[in-house]
Amino acid sequence: MEPTASSSFAKSVSSIHMRSALQSRYVIINNKNVYFIRRSASNKIRTAKYTLITFLPIFLFEQFRKWSNVFFLLIALLQQIPNLSPTGRYTTIIPLTFIMTVSAVKEIIEDVKRQRDDRDVNNQQVNVIKRGTWTTQKWRNIKVGDIVRVRCDEAFPADLVLLSSSDPDSVCYIETSNLDGESNLKIRQCPYSTKHLTDPKDLVELGGTVHAEPPSSLIYDFNGVLMQPDKFNEPLGPYQLLLRGTKLRNTAWIYGVVVYTGHETKLFLNFTKVPYKQSSVDKITNVLMIIMFILFILICILCTICNYIYHEALKTHWYLQLEEYNALDVFYNITSFVILFHNVIPISLQVTLEVVRFIQAMFINVDLEMYHEESDIPATARTSNLNDELGQVKYIFADKTGTLTKNSLLLKDIAVGSGSYSINFLANADRPVPNDVHELLLCMTICHTAIPERQPDGKIKYNAESTDERALVDAAARIGYVFKERTHDSIVVNVRGTKHVFQILCTLEFSSERRMMSVIAKDRQGRIKLYCKGSDDAITEKASLSGSRNFLNLLKRVDRLAEEGLRTLCFAVKNLPKRQYEQWKALHDRRWVRCTEGPATSP
Structure with missing residues (x-):
């Protein structure tokens, strides 16, 4: 009896698992035909700093990193030695205990907030295929290999490989603002072999594996292969990966298979362990404490020397019957002076700073001037240890394309050859557009990754990966070249x-690396053209007319605009013979199938 294709496929998957478990990840879709399962991280996340067991040791370690606390602990211990301290036994330990208690309460309150946020995230729900049916599960119970369904405006519970979507073009749109700060939508493409699986019944029967790279913190890189029985292996890249922390937009639903969970997702691999944060004031205070401690010890030594001189002077008075000064007397005298003068270093300093910071954090949380009404997001002080850093900011460095411009760019004018045209001039519908300007406007409307979104009033809103792309597409639409x-x-x-x-x-x-973007497109006449846009040096070094007078004049104008503080961008168009394109395409496809890293060779 010959083995079936599915059984031989399962055995091959098992052997592959045994060979490569440590080098890469093989995800069993729907956990079918499993001979070997590689352990993966739980999808339960934890960003809190403490637990019931670790709170006390971690808290004490962090508190006694402050030299003042170490000093007062030493004083408190010395005061417990009978007949040694000239002061009471509890004059230091009670204030020190109060300081530690205030700090502990502050740390507990802040960590409880983190734990509450973790609990809210872990208890979110998503639809998962279990035992052939759709069930609702909490995020923390999701495992690698599960097929999940995410609806519009929902966040992805883990790192998923996209299988299919509700879009007729087998794409979906995601918002990555939580990862890279960009509110513009990104497009993701379904694999060819699974894009037709829009019926849940087909997904229940889906088998195979996803061969993925080991968990990595590189959010823009991903290499994998989708392997199914009796089908060709299909390469997977970043455009098939849906990352945890992003949201589904403008798409009714998607189906995806989980490849990375919990702290193995790219989002959490970019997180660092919650450190103990010290402000500049704390660091300066520590230095000053060391200096004061050195001076304090010198004062105690000086007083001990004076005490010795005074003792020797009194020895001439025989009736006092003074004993000889020995090493034990030196120790007692130094210790007594340390306890007596310890108030030189104020014990109230640390508790005052802790209380002030905690109250400052409360004011920050309720400050209406720090409330963003459009997104309904108030200011949140997640830790009060760094409040005083805000008052020490002297300079703010910001790029002109983001912070200072509010991510709102406008195209002022364009230069083609020896001519320069303003947008208002070209927007006149009665004025014909020169042929070279026509090619430039086509390049502006083709060479981009923007996504048109039709508004209820019929207008088109463009969601682009950068403000540059949106500004260019908007400007082309004003002229009459509407994407x-x-x-x-x-x-x-x-x-x-x-x-x-x-x-x-x-x-x-x-x-x-390339500093440019390229799109190869075919028009309705069958002509193949290469459209490029990028930085001026990246485009000019590939230009075939680099020695012409118009080209040199154009470069001078670009330099002049850059000196004025304006952002400049260069465009280029080239006709591609069909044979040249086919040769390059074959080379490009071979590199893509091999999942090689780095950009493909540009034509």
């Missing part, structure tokens, strides 16, 4: 009332 629709392989542009459909053959996104 109307995007599918997984085409872009629809309305050029002053005429509909144009461009087939997108390949997209090479912007990267720090």
Whole structure:
């Protein structure tokens, strides 16, 4: 009896698991045909600093990192020695205990807030396939290999590989503001072999594995392979990965298989362990405490020397019957002076700082001037140890494209060849657009990753990965080159009332290595063109007209605009012969299937 394809597939998966468990991750979809299961992290997350067991040792360790607390603890211990202390036994230990109690209460209150936030996140619910049916489970119970369903405006409970979506073009849109601070939507593409699985019954029967790289903190990198019985292996990349911390937008629902959970997700791998945070005031206080302690010891030694001189002077009075001065007397005298003069270092300093910071944090939490009404987000002081740092800020460094511009950029004018055109000039519908400007405007409406979103009033809002892209697409729309629709392989542009459909053959996104973005598109006449945009040096070094007079004049204008503090961007267009494109495409596909890292070779 010959083995079936599914049984041989399962055995091959088992052997692969045994060989590569330590190097990579093999995720069994729906946990079917399992011979070997690699242990993975629980999806329960914890960002709190303490537990009932660890609170006391960690708290005491952090408190006695302060030299003042160490000093007063030493004084309190010395005061407990009978016939040694010239003061009471409890004059230091009671204030020190009060200081430690106040600090402990503050730490407990702040950590309880963290635990409450953790509990709220872990108890969120999501739909998961279990035993052939959809069930509702809490996030903390999700395991690697589970197939989950996430609806619009919901957050992803773990790192998922996208299987299918409600979108007819097999894409979905996500918001990554919690990861990179960008509120613009990003697009994700379903794998070809699973994009048709929109019926839950098909997902219940889905089998196979996802061969993924080990957990990594690189949020923009992912390499994997989707392996199914009797099907070709399909490569997976960042465009098939849905990260925990992001939200689903403009898509009714998606199905995905869990590949990383809990603290193995990319979001939490970028988190660092909650450190003990010391402000500049604390650091200066520690230094001053050391200096005062040195002076304090010198004073005690000086007083002990004076006591010895006085003792020797009194020895001439025989009737006092003084004994000889020995080493034990020196120790007693120094200890007595240490206890007597310890108030030189104020014990109230630390408790005053702790109380003031705690009250400052309360004022920050209720400050209406720090409340953002649009997003309904108030200021939250998660730790009060660094409040005084805010008062020591002297300089704020910010880039001109984000913080200072409120992420709102406007295209002022464009320069093509020897001509320069303002947007208001080109927006006149009665004025014809020159051919070279026409190519530039097409490049602006094609070479981007923006997503059009139609508003209830019929207007189009563009969600782009950067403010540059949104500003360019908005400016082109004002001139009459309206980006109307995007599918997984085409872009629809309305050029002053005429509909144009461009087939997108390949997209090479912007990267720090290339410093440019490229899109290869085919128009309705069948012409293949390469559209590029990027930094001026990245574009000019590839330009074929680098020696022409118009090109040199254009570079001078770019430099002049940059000197004025304006942001500049260069565009380029090239006609590609069909044979040249096919040769490059074959090379690009081979590299992609091998899941090699780094950007593909640009044409």
